[in-house]
Amino acid sequence: MSDRIIREDFAPDKHITAFQKFDCGDHDYQRSVANWIKGIDPEDSVLTDVARRGTQVWVYYNQADELVGFGSLGTHEWSLPPHGKKKVPVVIIPNVAVARRFWGKPADDPFADQILDDLRNEAQRYRPTHQALVLCVHPLNQRALRFYERHHFVVIEPPLKDGHLRMATSLAAVPPNSLD
Numbered sequence: 311m312s313d314r315i316i317r318e319d320f321a322p323d324k325h326i327t328a329f330q331k332f333d334c335g336d337h338d339y340q341r342s343v344a345n346w347i348k349g350i351d352p353e354d355s356v357l358t359d360v361a362r363r364g365t366q367v368w369v370y371y372n373q374a375d376e377l378v379g380f381g382s383l384g385t386h387e388w389s390l391p392p393h394g395k396k397k398v399p400v401v402i403i404p405n406v407a408v409a410r411r412f413w414g415k416p417a418d419d420p421f422a423d424q425i426l427d428d429l430r431n432e433a434q435r436y437r438p439t440h441q442a443l444v445l446c447v448h449p450l451n452q453r454a455l456r457f458y459e460r461h462h463f464v465v466i467e468p469p470l471k472d473g474h475l476r477m478a479t480s481l482a483a484v485p486p487n488s489l490d
C-alpha cells in the first residue's frame with residue numbers, strides 16, 4: 311500500500327524550526343528553495359511572501375511522521391498565449407520541494423507527485439477566474455523541469471529577465487487524485 315502524505319497548514323512557530331535541517335539538494339537553485347522555507351532571508355522568504363502576498367503554504371509528512379516537503383500557492387497576473395501581452399490572472403506555485411532522501415519515493419506513488427496533485431487540486435477553486443497554473447524554474451534545474459513536464463507543464467516564452475523559465479499548465483485538466 312502506498313505511503314500517503316499528511317498535510318498541515320504552514321505554522322511559522324512549528325515549521326520554521328522543523329525545516330532548519332531540510333535538504334533538497336546542493337545546487338544554488340535547490341538551496342534557495344530550502345532557504346525560502348527556512349526563513350533565512352528577511353527580505354525574501356516564506357514569511358515575507360505569506361505576509362505581503364498572502365501566499366498559502368502547506369507542509370507534508372509521511373505516515374511515519376517524517377517531514378517530506380512543502381508546497382505553496384499564490385495568485386498573480388502573467389502574459390500568456392494566446393492572450394499576447396495582455397496580463398491574465400494565474401495561480402502560481404511560488405515554491406515546492408521534497409526532501410532529497412524522498413526524491414522518487416515511494417516508487418509506487420512518489421511524494422512529489424502527491425504534493426503536486428494536492429497543489430493542483432487546491433488551485434482548482436480559482437478555475438472560474440484564473441487561466442492556468444504556473445511556476446518559474448531555473449534553467450539548470452533539469453530534475454524539476456522533467457518533473458513538471460511529466461505533469462503536463464509546458465515552457466512559456468519568453469523567460470523571465472533573470473533567465474528563469476516560465477511554465478504553465480491548464481487548470482481545466484483535473485487529475486483523478488485528491489487527499490480526501
Ligand SMILES: CC(C)(COP(=O)(O)OP(=O)(O)OC[C@H]1O[C@@H](n2cnc3c(N)ncnc32)[C@H](O)[C@@H]1OP(=O)(O)O)[C@@H](O)C(=O)NCCC(=O)NCCS
Binds near residue numbers: 339
Ligand atoms: C523538483 C522535485 C519536487 C521533484 O521531486 P522528485 O521526487 O525529485 O521527482 P521525480 O523523481 O518523480 O522526478 C524527477 C525527474 O527528473 C529526472 N531526473 C533525475 N535526475 C535528473 C537529472 N540529473 N537531470 C535530468 N533529469 C533528472 C527523473 O528521472 C525524473 O524524470 P522522469 O519522471 O521522467 O523519470 C524535487 O526534486 C525537489 O524538491 N527538488 C529541489 C527543490 C526544487 O528544485 N524545487 C522546484 C523549484 S522550481
